[in-house]
Amino acid sequence: MVTEDPQGxxxxxxxxxxxxxxxxxxxxxxxxDGTLEIWNRECERRLGWTAEEIDALEDPLGTFYPDPxxxxxxxxxxxxxxxxxxxxxxxxxxxxxxxQMWADFELPNGSRISVGHDVxxxxxxxxSLRQSQKMQALGTLSGGIAHDFNNLLTIILGGAxxxxxDLEASPEAAREALLEIEAAAQRGADLxxxxxxxxxxxxxxxxxxxxxxxxxxxxxTLRRLLPESLALEVDLQATDAQVLADxxxxxxxxxxxxxxARDATEGEGRIRVRSRLAREGxxxxxxxxxxxxxxxxxxxxxxxxxxxxxxxxxxxxGLPMVYGLIQQHDGSVEIASAxxxxxxxxxxxxxxxxxxxxxxxxxxxxxxxxxxxxTILIVEDDAGLSLTASRCLQRFGYVVLTAPGGxxxxxxxxxxxxxxxxxxxxxxxxxxxxxxxxxxxxxxxAS
Numbered sequence: 001m002v003t004e005d006p007q008g009x010x011x012x013x014x015x016x017x018x019x020x021x022x023x024x025x026x027x028x029x030x031x032x033d034g035t036l037e038i039w040n041r042e043c044e045r046r047l048g049w050t051a052e053e054i055d056a057l058e059d060p061l062g063t064f065y066p067d068p069x070x071x072x073x074x075x076x077x078x079x080x081x082x083x084x085x086x087x088x089x090x091x092x093x094x095x096x097x098x099x100q101m102w103a104d105f106e107l108p109n110g111s112r113i114s115v116g117h118d119v120x121x122x123x124x125x126x127x128s129l130r131q132s133q134k135m136q137a138l139g140t141l142s143g144g145i146a147h148d149f150n151n152l153l154t155i156i157l158g159g160a161x162x163x164x165x166d167l168e169a170s171p172e173a174a175r176e177a178l179l180e181i182e183a184a185a186q187r188g189a190d191l192x193x194x195x196x197x198x199x200x201x202x203x204x205x206x207x208x209x210x211x212x213x214x215x216x217x218x219x220x221t222l223r224r225l226l227p228e229s230l231a232l233e234v235d236l237q238a239t240d241a242q243v244l245a246d247x248x249x250x251x252x253x254x255x256x257x258x259x260x261a262r263d264a265t266e267g268e269g270r271i272r273v274r275s276r277l278a279r280e281g282x283x284x285x286x287x288x289x290x291x292x293x294x295x296x297x298x299x300x301x302x303x304x305x306x307x308x309x310x311x312x313x314x315x316x317x318g319l320p321m322v323y324g325l326i327q328q329h330d331g332s333v334e335i336a337s338a339x340x341x342x343x344x345x346x347x348x349x350x351x352x353x354x355x356x357x358x359x360x361x362x363x364x365x366x367x368x369x370x371x372x373x374x375t376i377l378i379v380e381d382d383a384g385l386s387l388t389a390s391r392c393l394q395r396f397g398y399v400v401l402t403a404p405g406g407x408x409x410x411x412x413x414x415x416x417x418x419x420x421x422x423x424x425x426x427x428x429x430x431x432x433x434x435x436x437x438x439x440x441x442x443x444x445x446a447s
Contacts (some may be wrong), residue, residue: 026100034060038113046100046118048093064090074102078114081106087328088117099123126324156184202291204246204328208352210335211243211250211282212236212275218251222258222273228261231270238275238282243349249325256322257286257345264290264343281331281350289342298335322347371397375416379409379424379436389423406431410439 020027020040026047039051047064054060064279065071070088077086085103102116152306215236223232254273263269272287276384280290293301302323322345326333329349337343376398380386383404390400401416403409405428413419422440426433 009328066339156181206244206246208242209245212238229268233272233401241282242352253322261288281348287344290355292339292341293337307372375399377419377422381428406436
């Protein structure tokens with residue numbers, strides 16, 4: 001509600017107050033001293049607080065945004081008052097978290113006013129659509145990945161056989177075979193990690209990311225999408241540039257764009273993936289020399305479920321998903337196309353402030369990993385995996401205890417209270433890893 005007394009106001013002021021009160025968007029305003037000036041019905045409907053309850057709060061901003069970083073973002077946006085909508089997570093009266101878009105404006109008298117709308121349901125639908133799109137993409141990838149795994153297993157099994165034969169007669173040959181096994185297993189682990197990350201549910205997990213490195217690492221997967229008659233050319237010129245991004249989201253965007261380019265070229269021609277620095281950010285382009293799009297089609301490409309493909313050939317979710325993900329990364333998407341001249345999709349993501357790559361991306365050395373007699377408890381129901389992990393940790397100077405499940409781990413912790421670290425599987429028969437963690441935190445086993 002509007003908290004100022006309307007009596008004595010002009011007719012235009014009364015009309016303004018009526019519009020504020022009944023507007024289908026949230027509108028609020030606070031004085032510089034924190035006093036609430038405007039809190040309309042939509043604010044109350046979405047967040048549950050009445051204007052009187054807001055006035056009674058000692059720290060309204062801290063109530064809405066418990067994270068000090070979010071508070072700083074809000075205050076900076078209010079100060080700028082540039083009218084740009086930004087996404088925030090806002091805590092309601094009932095403790096639930098709402099995803100909302102807010103923009104701040106400066107009025108002629110110098111005061112600030114904030115306008116917002118709730119996009120919680122929209123984000124939930126988008127997450128569901130993304131998961132559906134991921135599952136569809138996984139089906140596309142499965143054939144190539146199965147082929148890769150078959151090759152990796154052939155290397156591992158063949159290398160193991162050769163190592164066993166050469167172990168006594170030729171130790172050096174056995175060592176080379178074991179190194180091949182290790183490399184093949186690492187490639188297999190990378191494939192599994194990518195699949196598990198790609199199919200996961202949940203929100204974005206943004207972190208500092210060397211974008212060119214992420215794209216380069218995903219190129220082999222992109223090549224599996226394409227027939228041999230279609231060339232994939234990669235030209236990455238944004239070396240060492242970092243963005244704040246979810247690597248799985250970046251991969252999903254590339255997967256969607258390259259899949260669209262493949263369909264547009266009808267299996268022949270070339271697709272180019274390029275990156276460069278521009279406008280305080282990184283531009284990534286996916287270019288094809290396919291059939292292109294008309295101006296009318298370009299106006300609708302970001303509409304959910306709009307597709308020019310035949311029935312059963314497309315969901316119409318690929319480009320809307322790309323647009324939504326890039327927007328959530330504070331970026332932008334532009335498309336340039338003409339019939340018969342191919343299509344260029346340009347993504348722009350803001351770069352992070354200069355960050356030393358060595359500080360964020362450096363892999364640990366063997367000396368970093370070496371222990372000094374610390375005790376580690378491994379909780380794992382797979383005996384082979386537990387044995388392998390134990391041997392590795394013992395080799396690096398750790399004392400290792402093992403337990404086949406959560407209940408047994410608690411018994412070990414009762415008997416050995418000086419455990420420095422617990423490494424636990426999550427999914428196990430009986431007590432799993434999460435329940436073990438909860439009981440450790442609630443009891444005296446907070447290692």
